[in-house]
Amino acid sequence: MTSPQPAIFAATASLPPDGGGAGSLPAPARTLTTARPAPANPSGDRPAIYVACLASYNSGILHGDWIWADDADDMRDATRAMLARSPEPDAEEWAIHDHAGFEGARIEEYQSFETVADIAGFIEELGELGAKVLEHFGQDLDDARKAFEDYCGEFESLADYAEELTTECGTNIPESLRHYIDYAAMGRDMEINGDVFTVQSGHAEIHIFRGH
Template identity: 60%
Template sequence: MPCEPATPAPLGTASALPSEDAPRIYVACLAAYNNGYLHGRWINATTPDEIMDKVRAMLAASPLPDADEWAIHDYEGFEGASLSEYASFETVCALAEFISEHGRLGAKVHRHYGDDLEQARAAFENYAGEYRSVADFAEELARECGTEIPASLQYYIDWDAMGWDMALNGDIFTVETGFDQVHIFWSR
């Protein structure tokens, strides 16, 4: 790309999760579950050690003696990002931190990269900003590159087609988070 739009303002706290919606997991005791009992605990995704301590306490309180196996049976506050039943607590906490920082946009980027957290993190290094449409992005890009467009031709330019061509060519990828909320990422 010879020219890029101005660096966007940092993602504001509007996309960050309120504390009451902080990511958390429901960890179930498998010994109880396999014997027809529902026994588990909702645990905030804070640190791997804190989660493990709470899992040990939950297992110790199991209705079945010597319970030592667990699984993640539910989760919330991850804005649609997926977690495996046997995800490590390090993975849970890393994803929770990422989602807390980037909100629903982060979850959608995470999904775009096949649930690869490292690629999702790297994508934010190439974040071009939020626009109403790819057409607005294409127009801003052209104008900020210094392209002089005569007034008599301005209404003949198909900015929408230019923006979608950039997406189809693999120059950018887009993530929609709502009506007139298109987030643009360079695909470097």
């Protein structure tokens, strides 16, 4: 993503209450500057979110900032500063209207900054593969993290994994029988039975994880 213009989403009618999670922020405990900090760059090189002022949005005005997604407190402070500069008086409500640098991982409109920061750290560590595993687990970050504890590696196919696993188990297969073993079927059975699951990152690039 190279354009700093946010994608437009309809604001939901029901927002979290003041002081709750995403959507609104209580008054800061310390004096807050309204000066605009250096905005994040939505180039995709580093996780960033576009946080929009909903009071402005609902008045037909685009007002918001791109913010680096590394730290929840920094995102919260940057959002407060953005709201303080809103052209609409007493602006308090916000939503995430765009994101970049998450390698395809989804960020929801009203996701908490803590969750956004956790996902950003996960993606920065594991890249596109991390995003695909996160998608496999329905955006459950805990399950996605646990999956990498049972990562078996990258293979061209499940058949290659099945053959390697057979060899590593010490099974002695006579040379005359090797061409009759259907490793592709073995691999399919392992996946169907839940012994493994796969994530494909490219042509002939299959990442295999042990199932639970």
